[in-house]
Amino acid sequence: MMRIMESGFSRQEDKYSGGRDLSGNKRTNKNQSFDQKFLKLNEALRVSCKKGYPVRVVRSFKEKRSSYAPEKGLRYDGIYRIEECWRKIGVQGFKVCRYLFVRCDNDPAPWTSDDHGAHPRPLPELPELKNALDITKRKERPLWDFDELDGCWKWIKPPPLSRVVAHTGKSDGKKSITVREKLLKEWVVQP
Known part of the structure; x- marks a missing residue:
């Protein structure tokens, strides 16, 4: 399972992470007012990409664009790893941080009837990377990886x-x- 996700951080202290002006009574501003940068929460995700740390994913029913969103409430979707991250020019003309999340969990995904967890598979070709900025790829083996001998995902180091x-x-x-x-x-x- 591979997904591309955009940074959607919206807390005021992380305004550069989310790219939205949330001052005054604009707490839920949908319009971007400046570029997102790899600072604070976005930088934490980029470090996870560089090192290959696992990331826990929780999905909300509020994300209407995703076919994986639960029908109501929140749902824990498992352990993922960020394979690549980059910035691109978004719909509103400002740079947005994007991430390629790959599921690497030993338990089956909650939206499937599988008996086993995710297995490693090749990364897809992403056409949007041709126009991307600040591309980050891991250069060494990830710290959370699939162990062929044990047949499961685990800490390598x-x-x-x-x-x-x-x-x-x-x-x-x-x-x-x-x-x-x-x-x-x-x-x-x-x-």
Whole structure:
């Protein structure tokens, strides 16, 4: 499963990520007023592309353009990896950040009746890349990849260390676990 997605960030502090003026009472402005840049959230997605980090995707029923959108509410769609990212001139004449997401999950997609998860497949030819700007492609093996021997997606190298300590909320004297430890527990592939 491969999808091209545009950056749609709309929080005011990330105005360069979304490219929309959200000051005053323009909280839901649909018109772009400046170019999107690879800053903050867009840069985080670009780093995920460069390193091959997995990205969790949640879809909303509000995205009417997508045939994969749920009929109501939110739906967790699984683990994806960003294979390429670039900027292009959008419909309103401003640059928009675009990403090629590829599903790389061991569980079947929620919209299918498959018994297995996604398997690696070749990337498609994207005609829009001919006029793209700031194209980013990964140069090394991704950190989250398909292991042929085990037949599943997993961390090829250990996940990156986090500098943030996650507090469990328990005050029973147990040691707080780091975000890295929490992620490792979450990402362990069960045989």
